[in-house]
Amino acid sequence: MGKRRYRYAPSPTGVLHVGNARTAIYNWLLARHYESTLILRIEDTDKERSTPESEKAILQDLKWLGLDWDEGPDKGGDCGPYRQSERGHLYEEYQHILLQKKRAYYCFCTPEELKQQREELLSQSLMPQYTGRCLKYSESQVKIFLNQNKPYVVRYHVLPGDPVIVHDQVRGDVKFERETIGDFVIAKSDGGATYQFACVVDDALMKVTHVVRGDDHLSNTPKQLLIFEDLGFKPPVYAHLPMVLGIDRKKLSKRHGAVSVGEYKEKGYLPHAFLNFLVLLGWSSETEDELLEKERLIKEFTEKRLSRSPSIFETGKLDWMNGQYIRKLSLEEFYQSELSFIEKEYDLKRMDIKWLKQVLAVLQTAVVKLPDICKELEIFFEDRFHLSPEVKKEFQNEDFKKVLIGLKEFLEKSETSDFEVIKKSVSEQTGAKGKNLFMPLRLAITGQKHGPELSLVVPLLGYKNLKKRIEHTMKELGL
RNA sequence: GUCCCCAUCGUCUAGGCUGGUCUAGGACACCAGGUUUUCAUCCUGGUAACAGGGGUUCAAAUCCCCUUGGGGACGCCA
Numbered sequence: 089m090g091k092r093r094y095r096y097a098p099s100p101t102g103v104l105h106v107g108n109a110r111t112a113i114y115n116w117l118l119a120r121h122y123e124s125t126l127i128l129r130i131e132d133t134d135k136e137r138s139t140p141e142s143e144k145a146i147l148q149d150l151k152w153l154g155l156d157w158d159e160g161p162d163k164g165g166d167c168g169p170y171r172q173s174e175r176g177h178l179y180e181e182y183q184h185i186l187l188q189k190k191r192a193y194y195c196f197c198t199p200e201e202l203k204q205q206r207e208e209l210l211s212q213s214l215m216p217q218y219t220g221r222c223l224k225y226s227e228s229q230v231k232i233f234l235n236q237n238k239p240y241v242v243r244y245h246v247l248p249g250d251p252v253i254v255h256d257q258v259r260g261d262v263k264f265e266r267e268t269i270g271d272f273v274i275a276k277s278d279g280g281a282t283y284q285f286a287c288v289v290d291d292a293l294m295k296v297t298h299v300v301r302g303d304d305h306l307s308n309t310p311k312q313l314l315i316f317e318d319l320g321f322k323p324p325v326y327a328h329l330p331m332v333l334g335i336d337r338k339k340l341s342k343r344h345g346a347v348s349v350g351e352y353k354e355k356g357y358l359p360h361a362f363l364n365f366l367v368l369l370g371w372s373s374e375t376e377d378e379l380l381e382k383e384r385l386i387k388e389f390t391e392k393r394l395s396r397s398p399s400i401f402e403t404g405k406l407d408w409m410n411g412q413y414i415r416k417l418s419l420e421e422f423y424q425s426e427l428s429f430i431e432k433e434y435d436l437k438r439m440d441i442k443w444l445k446q447v448l449a450v451l452q453t454a455v456v457k458l459p460d461i462c463k464e465l466e467i468f469f470e471d472r473f474h475l476s477p478e479v480k481k482e483f484q485n486e487d488f489k490k491v492l493i494g495l496k497e498f499l500e501k502s503e504t505s506d507f508e509v510i511k512k513s514v515s516e517q518t519g520a521k522g523k524n525l526f527m528p529l530r531l532a533i534t535g536q537k538h539g540p541e542l543s544l545v546v547p548l549l550g551y552k553n554l555k556k557r558i559e560h561t562m563k564e565l566g567l
Numbered sequence: 568g569u570c571c572c573c574a575u576c577g578u579c580u581a582g583g584c585u586g587g588u589c590u591a592g593g594a595c596a597c598c599a600g601g602u603u604u605u606c607a608u609c610c611u612g613g614u615a616a617c618a619g620g621g622g623u624u625c626a627a628a629u630c631c632c633c634u635u636g637g638g639g640a641c642g643c644c645a
Binding site: 097098099101131133134136137195199202206209210211212213214215216217239241259262263264265267268269270272273275276277278280282283284287302303304305306307308328330331333335337338339365368369370372374376377378395396397398399400402403404405406407408409411415451452453454455456464511521522523524525526527529530536537538539540541542 | 568569570571572573574577578579580581592593594595596603604605606607608609636637638639640641642643644645
């Protein structure tokens, strides 16, 4: 058995969507698991909608996820070019073979005629496939039309015969009667190949052995199988993945919220957390473990445990997963991941990096999504220190006031930011303890009811800031 | 409409191929309790599902059929 060749073939007509990203991830995982080749092919046969920007963006998103490939437009390889727009001559070549073998024919029907035929069939409760109307033209008649420059497309002609069986790694054998297939277009009126045709020629010429793609292609597969056969190529092994749907069980779209990889990057999810989450949408580990590092995924991922039913893209678990991965990060990794998000709201240049890292260490368990850090960071910056009316109200409590005054007096005579010392002294002086001691201290020092342990926060604030904050608090309370 | 696919807790899923060990397991979310000065983290516990009907069988979540529901395809989109 030779080396397998997998491929991921995106259309550069927009951003990378989560469903497509999952397909890419599965192909990548399979290729790496079987120590095989992964080809990246750009399917830009739709000249209207394909753009170089979109291709670039998709490649970027794939890389962000941590994927790589062995052959592709940016990598080269023996089976290039890897953009369908650059392979027109190949499609033409094979189109001629089909035409010559009479397995394809010219169709001169106009879009209006096609539409009419379609409606007619539909009204008769039939599958609206092409009627084969242009099959009736003799060779000489076709020549006349061609000489007249009559617009045409080339259609593949499906002959009657045995049912076409798709041997699918996730579905099993799926049978399609030939009558239900209908003659489909392989060359558009501008001469360009359609997806159906380009896909077959490329998969054959690129020696692809395994095609893993969305379920929406399952009913297209018999068509492709027919072409493979007529062209004398051996078809690849197929695996059709169930769709990823929105919460309403409809096709995932923008109205479901964020559905592109880029959006999740911006929201502050770790690439591997997002990848891990996506992998579990349609696949499970034999161990039922869910937090799986890259190495384990590659080791355990096979087509055998792919699920057959569609899954709903619901990101609740993603948040939990992201938090888990954030907590696993080393301090340095956490710092690096957070940098770009902190930068958006704070002036990094004026910060001591060593101090910032210490602060981050204290906050690591409080972050679910990377940008959460900005809010958490607030208690460490003077310009963000303020007392909300709610906090002020807390100080109507006389015991709280007493602690505040005790703290102020202590700081005036002792220059320390050791929380243990502060706590002990204030407690002794005021007699407060437990919640009645900690809460007023927390409120006076951070201005917040909640936050990390004071014993960690206070030293990071330092004596000067501490004193400033107490004075600020006293002033705001009019004491 | 026709063809094809799918159907286990709210969500992701295990189990189904090779019926009994499934009074259906795990995870997220949710609820309760514990830890913590508070919040977060962490720990413990709980609520919650085999779409419906028929069959096969001593026995069905597991096999078969039907119904229902959902999705996809039927494009000079991919």
